Amino acid sequence: MTSTHDPGRVASSFRDPSGFLFERNGVLLRQVNSGYEEHYRMLLASGLYEELVAAGLLVRHEETDEEPSLPSAGSRVIRPERLPFISYPYEWCFGQFKAAALATLQIQQRAFAKGMVLKDASAYNIQFHRGKPVLIDTLSFAAYREGEPWQAYRQFCQHFLAPLALMARKDARCGLMSRQFIDGIPLDLASRLLGWRSRLSPRLLLHIHLHARLQKRHEQDGPPRPGTARTLGRAAFLGILDSLTAAVQGLVWRAKETPWGDYYRATNYSADAFAHKRHLVAEFLAEANPGTVWDLGANEGEFSRLAATAGRFTVAFDLDPLAVERNWCQVQRGQEENLLPLLMDLTNPSPMLGWANSERDSLAERGPVDCVMALALVHHLAIANNVPLPQVAGFLAALGESLIIEFVPKGDSQVQRLLGAREDVFPDYDEAGFEQAFGQRFAIARKEPIRDSSRVLYLMKPR
Amino acid sequence: MGATLPMLHPAYIDSGTGSLVCQFLIGSLLGLVFILKVFWRNLTSTVGRWFGKRDAGTPANAEPKADSEE
Numbered sequence: 321m322t323s324t325h326d327p328g329r330v331a332s333s334f335r336d337p338s339g340f341l342f343e344r345n346g347v348l349l350r351q352v353n354s355g356y357e358e359h360y361r362m363l364l365a366s367g368l369y370e371e372l373v374a375a376g377l378l379v380r381h382e383e384t385d386e387e388p389s390l391p392s393a394g395s396r397v398i399r400p401e402r403l404p405f406i407s408y409p410y411e412w413c414f415g416q417f418k419a420a421a422l423a424t425l426q427i428q429q430r431a432f433a434k435g436m437v438l439k440d441a442s443a444y445n446i447q448f449h450r451g452k453p454v455l456i457d458t459l460s461f462a463a464y465r466e467g468e469p470w471q472a473y474r475q476f477c478q479h480f481l482a483p484l485a486l487m488a489r490k491d492a493r494c495g496l497m498s499r500q501f502i503d504g505i506p507l508d509l510a511s512r513l514l515g516w517r518s519r520l521s522p523r524l525l526l527h528i529h530l531h532a533r534l535q536k537r538h539e540q541d542g543p544p545r546p547g548t549a550r551t552l553g554r555a556a557f558l559g560i561l562d563s564l565t566a567a568v569q570g571l572v573w574r575a576k577e578t579p580w581g582d583y584y585r586a587t588n589y590s591a592d593a594f595a596h597k598r599h600l601v602a603e604f605l606a607e608a609n610p611g612t613v614w615d616l617g618a619n620e621g622e623f624s625r626l627a628a629t630a631g632r633f634t635v636a637f638d639l640d641p642l643a644v645e646r647n648w649c650q651v652q653r654g655q656e657e658n659l660l661p662l663l664m665d666l667t668n669p670s671p672m673l674g675w676a677n678s679e680r681d682s683l684a685e686r687g688p689v690d691c692v693m694a695l696a697l698v699h700h701l702a703i704a705n706n707v708p709l710p711q712v713a714g715f716l717a718a719l720g721e722s723l724i725i726e727f728v729p730k731g732d733s734q735v736q737r738l739l740g741a742r743e744d745v746f747p748d749y750d751e752a753g754f755e756q757a758f759g760q761r762f763a764i765a766r767k768e769p770i771r772d773s774s775r776v777l778y779l780m781k782p783r
Numbered sequence: 784m785g786a787t788l789p790m791l792h793p794a795y796i797d798s799g800t801g802s803l804v805c806q807f808l809i810g811s812l813l814g815l816v817f818i819l820k821v822f823w824r825n826l827t828s829t830v831g832r833w834f835g836k837r838d839a840g841t842p843a844n845a846e847p848k849a850d851s852e853e
Binding site for chain 2: 335336337338439440469470471472473474475477526530531533534535536537538539541550552553555556557558559560562563
């Protein structure tokens with residue numbers, strides 16, 4: 321989203337005086353400010369830029385002759401590669417969080433070898449592109465000055481180490497805390513939540529518990545007295561990076577089963593119905609021919625892959641951390657470039673967040689996408705969450721153009737399970753009611769019953 | 784405790800006084816551990832080569848794999 325106060329400027333790009341992102345004629349550009357020019361030149365001249373881009377760790381950019389958006393401050397304008405989807409840490413599973421943390425440390429280690437440092441270590445600077453974590457902020461580098469500590473150490477611990485430790489040692493859902501604590505989990509809170517047993521881990525003891533204590537002790541300190549400078553040697557700098565790397569690598573999420581983690585194995589589908597559904601989804605996708613797809617309620621991405629393997633960039637959303645983790649592992653194993661698994665509770669999707677409610681985009685703000693898939697989802701929204709069908713249709717219409725949706729009738733055992741312990745207050749929840757509600761927003765292009773089941777699959781086009 | 788702080792070049796994010804103090808406190812220890820680790824890797828690597836084994840250690844400047852445990 322662009323800023324309402326400063327037209328063209330990307331709303332999240334305001335903190336760093338080195339430059340900022342803006343849009344001009346639909347093209348994403350980055351202004352490099354004069355004060356950063358020396359560091360930018362060093363990034364290129366040192367070979368660090370080429371090295372990181374070749375390793376897939378830094379987003380590629382091109383230099384342009386564009387006028388700066390703010391000519392009084394700018395020295396040049398670069399055009400970074402535009403990514404198909406921007407995700408946020410509170411939408412990542414444990415494995416993605418860990419990969420992003422290790423990528424940040426790896427970038428810092430490579431930068432250090434070239435005489436540079438990361439001047440920030442924000443998790444929001446990392447995105448997943450072609451199945452790998454990549455730094456998107458080209459202006460994050462600064463020349464290393466002998467003896468300086470790592471200025472981004474606090475930010476790294478808050479943005480990465482604390483949420484990862486909480487996810488690994490307490491509960492994977494702790495990753496969602498990043499949605500509240502947009503500048504990372506406060507270390508005093510992380511320290512309290514992790515508890516005393518985590519102090520037995522020397523690295524967590526140093527980087528979380530001791531760190532939190534020292535933050536508390538020095539929170540009222542003023543600037544250092546002149547002539548009292550201290551320096552941090554290179555070995556100490558590298559030692560801290562090495563220790564952080566080992567700390568992150570040592571965090572493993574031992575996942576317990578969740579209700580959704582076994583979804584495909586515990587499904588009420590027959591093999592024939594499942595195969596027919598796959599066939600129909602592939603057929604509908606070919607007919608809609610979208611370039612980008614959002615699969616809502618994707619579980620482990622079984623049907624997302626039908627889109628992704630056909631070359632369509634697909635985001636696979638699910639609310640279950642284990643399902644997303646398994647999907648991510650599969651992306652890694654298969655080196656899949658077109659599929660991005662993410663955590664998303666569709667009954668409470670990511671809102672606009674941060675400064676002026678516009679720093680981080682809501683889910684809807686990141687759309688619309690060419691095609692939305694909502695397979696075996698509608699009953700969860702309409703029955704488990706009591707959303708009237710016309711509102712479900714309105715929500716899905718706002719997210720994308722065409723829609724591939726499965727209607728699951730009341731007779732289905734999955735719906736019966738949802739109705740099991742409650743009164744049936746959904747008189748309009750039937751095929752006719754579904755078609756009437758969705759017919760207000762979409763035109764039904766195809767309707768096919770799924771063989772050997774009571775379910776129906778629809779391809780809908782916008783009205 | 785301000786006396787233990789470095790004269791930093793301005794950072795646009797708050798580095799946190801306590802976070803800087805933390806780095807100075809733990810830096811010497813972790814730096815020493817790092818040096819010993821690199822020394823040990825190089826030693827085992829060299830000894831491994833003497834006895835004709837495959838490289839037993841990883842290079843001193845080895846980078847962690849982003850997906851090391853996936």
